[in-house]
Amino acid sequence: MSAKNPKVGFVSLGCPKALVDSERILTQLKVEGYDIVGSYDKADVVVVNTCGFIESAVNESLDAIGEAIAENGKVIVTGCLGKRPEEIRAAHPGVLSISGPQDYTSVMSAVHAALPPKHDPFTDLLPTPRKRGKKDDGMIEGVGLKLTPKHYAYLKISEGCNHRCSFCIIPSMRGDLVSRPVDEVLREAEKLAMGGVKELLVISQDTSAYGVDVKYAPKTWRDREYQTRMTDLARGLGELGLWTRLHYVYPYPHVDDVIPLMAEGKILPYLDVPLQHASPRILKLMKRPAAAEKQLERILRWREICPELTIRSTFIVGFPGETEDDFEQLLDFIDAAELDRVGAFPYSPVTGAKANDLPDAVPEDVKQERLARFMELQAQISAEKLERKVGTVQQVIIDAIDGDLAIGRSKGDAPEIDGTVQIQDGAAHKLKPGQFVDVRIMGADEHDLFGLVADKD
Numbered sequence: 001m002s003a004k005n006p007k008v009g010f011v012s013l014g015c016p017k018a019l020v021d022s023e024r025i026l027t028q029l030k031v032e033g034y035d036i037v038g039s040y041d042k043a044d045v046v047v048v049n050t051c052g053f054i055e056s057a058v059n060e061s062l063d064a065i066g067e068a069i070a071e072n073g074k075v076i077v078t079g080c081l082g083k084r085p086e087e088i089r090a091a092h093p094g095v096l097s098i099s100g101p102q103d104y105t106s107v108m109s110a111v112h113a114a115l116p117p118k119h120d121p122f123t124d125l126l127p128t129p130r131k132r133g134k135k136d137d138g139m140i141e142g143v144g145l146k147l148t149p150k151h152y153a154y155l156k157i158s159e160g161c162n163h164r165c166s167f168c169i170i171p172s173m174r175g176d177l178v179s180r181p182v183d184e185v186l187r188e189a190e191k192l193a194m195g196g197v198k199e200l201l202v203i204s205q206d207t208s209a210y211g212v213d214v215k216y217a218p219k220t221w222r223d224r225e226y227q228t229r230m231t232d233l234a235r236g237l238g239e240l241g242l243w244t245r246l247h248y249v250y251p252y253p254h255v256d257d258v259i260p261l262m263a264e265g266k267i268l269p270y271l272d273v274p275l276q277h278a279s280p281r282i283l284k285l286m287k288r289p290a291a292a293e294k295q296l297e298r299i300l301r302w303r304e305i306c307p308e309l310t311i312r313s314t315f316i317v318g319f320p321g322e323t324e325d326d327f328e329q330l331l332d333f334i335d336a337a338e339l340d341r342v343g344a345f346p347y348s349p350v351t352g353a354k355a356n357d358l359p360d361a362v363p364e365d366v367k368q369e370r371l372a373r374f375m376e377l378q379a380q381i382s383a384e385k386l387e388r389k390v391g392t393v394q395q396v397i398i399d400a401i402d403g404d405l406a407i408g409r410s411k412g413d414a415p416e417i418d419g420t421v422q423i424q425d426g427a428a429h430k431l432k433p434g435q436f437v438d439v440r441i442m443g444a445d446e447h448d449l450f451g452l453v454a455d456k457d
């Protein structure tokens, strides 16, 4: 592209779903002939994709907008915090435009107004997105620009959510569930595979609800019929021979159907199940999906079908009304369920969430004390579970080379949120990012595994 192309700076904050929104906006910018630049002073205008999930994310987003205004001056704001424009304008009256999540049209209109495109995309030849490998600009043919490393990609299967968890404002920001047709998702996955992606991370707000809104509409892909539902999608993705990882799955009975696909090696034996609590009383106050399901029984049954299964979850401690008894039920649950990977957060109110009106707020010092007890127990469980892997051989995907080490992940580790496998002789074996290798596990701590490239028998 010419040095005279208009230049856009981009700041992407928030969760993987927001990252996918950023990828779509950046793809459109590139298709229209904008250059994406990595510093404020080189940019003609800056887009900030914000997060508004909890107060710390709101503050981080407001700080990012402030920094972009101070450094560049021309700032377009989009994303979840865009649903609260008065808050943004109060802090930063100079922003050029504000739009909410997935509102790609508004972002592009704001960019066009601030910085007209150099060519007319309707009459000029569109720049062809390049295949990865030719020039490493993150573009994949037929899919667009990816912000993740070349070897893995997020696959967003739906937008929005039909639940109304009392601590969450996502449905008010992203709307009700809208599922993408299963053939469209499978075609995107196929193109990602052809572009060099080795691992797909399936994301949504509620993966187990996929297709409910379209009554599980059947579609055709590769001459076979697939319903727009999680199990059929997983079956189709399993045909691609990639690592496929399911995130944001709730413990509904029909999730049982996907576990045999894990046992057969079609998709990874990994489930990210955000449980948030284990006390039925608190789950009811939280208005959690599948709150009435017997979580522990279900998890134990999954493990019977697929003993290799890794379960990741997140929990909130100190939710309004949580008693010592509720909290101990939570500790008993994580002890019995032996969850492999767990994140925990002290409850923090989100502006606009229904949970703010609940009585019996838990004092801050009690929240912190419970969080510490929770994390201590989980660290022990996690360390014991990882210790059981010492002596085994695990298939690992390489993420990076760091000196003599190769840093990778096993089937039980999602990027960014879980642990790593550190391969001491990785550089000596000339391992490269994206490569699969068998590793003999020699040691473990509470997060990570350590090993050596396994000899081929």
Ligand code: SF4
Residues within 6 Å of the ligand: 161, 162, 163, 164, 165, 168, 169, 170, 171, 205, 206, 289
């Ligand atoms: S399932 Fe609950 S927490 Fe998750 S997005 Fe929907 S409302 Fe929010």
